Every structure is written in C-alpha cells, then in structure tokens.
Amino acid sequence: MGLHVVYRSHGGENSKGRPGWYSKRVGLESFCRALDRVRTERPQTRTEVVFLNDGPVPADRLDLMARWGDPVTIDGGSNRRSYLTALGLPRRRGWDGRDLLLLAEDDYLWRPEALVALLDAAGDPRHAGADYFAPYGQAVAGTGLPVRWERLDSTTSTFAARVGALRQDERLxxxxxxxxxDFDHTTCLTLQGRRRFGLRELLEHHAPAEGTPAWRSALRRAYLTGTRAAVDVRSLRRPSRRRVLLGARPALATHMEEGWIAPGPWEEIAAAPAP
Known part of the structure; x- marks a missing residue:
C-alpha cells in the first residue's frame, strides 16, 4: 500500500484565534517530520506528496516543500476550490485504488508518528471495513498511547481515505x-448514510452580502435549497455503500485554532527543530 498526500496551502492568513506557537511554517515542519518517519521506518512504502498551493507562498515554505515533495501552484481563489482540485488528483494521476490518500490543510500540527499510524490503521485487518480515517476529530479525545481507532461522526477537511473509495465517492x-x-461536516454525515439537512436548513440560508440584487439573492436561495435537497437524497445510500469513518485517539494532528486544539504535547512539537 502506497501513501499519497495532497497538502493544501495558501500564503495568506485569516482572523481565527491562534495559539502563541502557531505558524504555517511550524505546521509544515511538523508534517515533514512525520513524512520523514515514514520514509525512515517504512522504506518499502511508496510515498508521493503534492503541495497544492493556492497562489504564491513564502519562499522559505516553498523551499521546504520542494525538498519533500512536488509543489504545484493553482489559482483557486478559495478553500473550496482548492479542495475540489485536490479531490480530482487521484483520478487524474491514476493512483492505485489500494493506496491511501491524505488530504491535509496547512493550519494543522502533526505528531511525528502520525503518518505511520495512519498507514498502520489502513493496513490493519480489523479496519478492513473502514475507508475513511480522521487524524483529528473533536469527538475523539484522549492522550494515552498507543493510538486507538473509533467510529467518528465528523471531522474536518483534513482526512485520509482509501483511493478506491474516494474515486467512487468523488461526485458525492x-x-x-x-x-x-460547513461542507466538511456535511460530507462526513452523508458518506455514512446520515441525513444532513432538516427542513429549516433547506429553506433558510445565511443572508447574502449587503447590496446584493434581489434576483441574485433569490437565485442563490434556490440553488442552495436544490443542492441541499440533492445531498439529503444522496445520503440514502444502500448499506454496502455507507462508509465507515474512524478517528484516532489520541489525535495524531490538531487544528491550530483556539477552541479546537486537541489534547496533546503540541507546544513541545511546535518547538522541535526543523527537519
């Protein structure tokens, strides 16, 4: 089983609350240390890393990416568009359906053993019925090692999947x-055959930006209602197509955002030397 990673990055920042040890450079360094662990301990494992950069990124991060994988620049313009680009890479590059794919965002911090643990989980016969794996999930807490894997309701857009399953699910x-x-939450529930949107969420949507023409607002409401109704219909998957999502306890990575930081020695990991 090979490992493919699509690490989505953007040069800018947003207004989210961040811990004092946060930086995208620190997150990237922690990921490279985890990748080095795979290449050192599992030299027989084929690894491919695509750094999917939405627009320019700082030169120091780009240099580090070039040492560890293949930096690719796109002009997506949004988190959603770069995510959709990432979803199509397994099909466009012809990756083996038996391999594991990790989709990673650039504001996460990784344990050094994270990628090895993901490979172990995907290769464990006890998890043969699972196709999606969450290195980070708020519903799965705990700090003790070794890593255990448990059913999870939802996670973020940083997750791993078997390539064959992802190809089958790409349109969904x-x-x-x-x-x-929160399309990541919608995705997790729908893949598991659970209805995401109730009647209120089908009909009521966030107000558009001030000054938006009435016709455009009405078109947006109709579009979202139709799309969400289609998502609910697609959640009615036959049992053989309902996916199992497993989450790691303790978390193998954490979102570097105040209020969403998983238990773990993250400040110590953030202070580790660059790989």
Missing amino acids: LWLCALSGG
Missing part, C-alpha cells in the same frame, strides 16, 4: 462541497 464529495456552510 463535490456535491457536498457545493452545499454551502
């Missing part, structure tokens, strides 16, 4: 991404 993941709002 696209549909979920176009439904607005």
